[in-house]
Amino acid sequence: MGKRFIGVDVGGTKVSVAVLEGTTLSEPVLRPTVLDSSEGLLDQLAGLITEQGPAEAVGIGVPSVIDWATGTARHSVNVPLENVPLRRILTERLRLPVYVDNDATVAALCEAHDEDLKSVAQSLVLFTIGTGVGGGIVIGGRIYRGATGGAAELGHQIIGADLSAGAPPSEDHAPQPGSLERLAAGRALDALGRERGLPDGPAVVAAAKAGDAAALTAIRILGERLGVGIANAINVFDPEQVVIGGGVSAAGELLLEPARTVARRFVLPGVGTRTEIRLARFGPKAGVRGAALLAGQEVVNA
Numbered sequence: 267m268g269k270r271f272i273g274v275d276v277g278g279t280k281v282s283v284a285v286l287e288g289t290t291l292s293e294p295v296l297r298p299t300v301l302d303s304s305e306g307l308l309d310q311l312a313g314l315i316t317e318q319g320p321a322e323a324v325g326i327g328v329p330s331v332i333d334w335a336t337g338t339a340r341h342s343v344n345v346p347l348e349n350v351p352l353r354r355i356l357t358e359r360l361r362l363p364v365y366v367d368n369d370a371t372v373a374a375l376c377e378a379h380d381e382d383l384k385s386v387a388q389s390l391v392l393f394t395i396g397t398g399v400g401g402g403i404v405i406g407g408r409i410y411r412g413a414t415g416g417a418a419e420l421g422h423q424i425i426g427a428d429l430s431a432g433a434p435p436s437e438d439h440a441p442q443p444g445s446l447e448r449l450a451a452g453r454a455l456d457a458l459g460r461e462r463g464l465p466d467g468p469a470v471v472a473a474a475k476a477g478d479a480a481a482l483t484a485i486r487i488l489g490e491r492l493g494v495g496i497a498n499a500i501n502v503f504d505p506e507q508v509v510i511g512g513g514v515s516a517a518g519e520l521l522l523e524p525a526r527t528v529a530r531r532f533v534l535p536g537v538g539t540r541t542e543i544r545l546a547r548f549g550p551k552a553g554v555r556g557a558a559l560l561a562g563q564e565v566v567n568a
Contacts, residue, residue, distance in 0.1 A: 271565070272318050273558025274311060274326040275369060278344030278397075282550070283314045285321065286558035289382050292318075294554050304346045312359050324362055325561030326352065327369035327553045329400070334415030337366035343398070365564045367409065369553050370394045371418055374402025375409055375563075376548050376556030377509045383559065389505040392546070393420055393495065394512035395521075399447040403503070408563070421447035425494040450491040452514050458484035471517045482520065489521045493528025500529060500538035511546030518545065 273291075275282040277299060284294040297314060300306040315324055330339035330347055337353020356364045374392035379385055385407050394400040401420025403410040411417050427434050427444035434443065441447035448454065455467035462480035464470050473481035496508050508529075510522060526543050548555055 269562070269565075270319075270321045271558040271561040272315055272321045272324045273372075273554040273556070273561065274315065274324065275372075275553030275557055276307075276311070276326065276328045276345060276347075277369070277553075278329060281310065281314060282554045283318060284551075284554045284558065285318050286555065286562065291551065291555050291558065294551060299345060301344075301346060304350050307346055308350070308352075308355060308359075312356060315356070315360060315362075321362060321561075323561040323565045324356070324360065324364045325372065325557035325559070325564075326356070326364065326366045327372035327557045327560075328352070328366065329369050331416045331419070332366055332368050334367065334411050337364065339366075340414075340416070363561070363565060365561050367411075367415070367557075367560060368400070368402070368418070370400030371402040371409055371411070372556035372560050373511060373546070373548075373552040374404050374418070374509070374556070375559055376552045377507075377511070377546055378404040378407065379559065387506040389503060390507045390509060391418075391420070391499045391503055391505045392509045392511060393492065393499075395451060395492065395510060395514040396512035397452045398441070399451045399495075400512070405503075409560070420495065420499065421445065421451065423495060423498055425449060425491065425498070446491070446495040450488055450495065452512075454491070455484065455488050455514055458487055467514060468516075471514070471520075474517060474520050485517050485520045486524045488514070489517075489524030490528045492521070493525040494532060496525055496529040496543060497532035500533045500541050504537055505541055508541060508543045509546050510544070511549075511552060515545055 271286045282294040285292040300310040330342040338351045339347040342348040353366045378390045390404040392402040399421025401418040403418045424444045459470040470481045474485045
């Protein structure tokens, strides 16, 4: 892939834009996300993309459930894009092919490739553990989207529920009680920290790295909850790799070791025997790099 592709990673606090030329990603340009209106955010994205100069195509990752065929956000979190036909609007404004997908999904595509854009895994499942829990799935080296583009909402799998009297009541909003996102996201680590006299998740991670016993317990609990979700993914997909990214992954092996241990305990014997469970390699650049890689793949396969 020797041409120029622009990647955009839209988050609830910042937008990251970079150019992938050959195998080299430019240093991302970061700007606070415009959140006052859909029109304001669209203007911001169009402006930032135009500033990067000519390109073959643009890939955009957003924290939304995306209808892949139209590039429309069916449900959007933290950004004003719900029901916005992002792909059509920006394609018309920029006069460039624009491809839109979920932010964790494009990060998974990034993690399935190395720095030289060579495939490192034909099958990969990514969990992003941040404020919430996102997910991405790669099968056969390509993103798996399901029937409509909404696949890989891994944070909304139920890992803990009392089913003794049938299904428990559901709430009218996500995340549902007992879901991985409710139990293993950054907000859950915040709560575990406060129970132990620590103000928030980052403080828990810092204290755990310093050897604080209470913080280590909090990280272990979160890691074991995550391990149940990982086991579900391995039982369903038997992937080559399960990758853990997002802000909470800064805990490193303190999080990964209990997650691995529990995952192995709950995986069916004989399944996942070749699955590597590892930390993400590309950090905060995974989304923008994956978005540019998405654009490149779609142009090549158009």
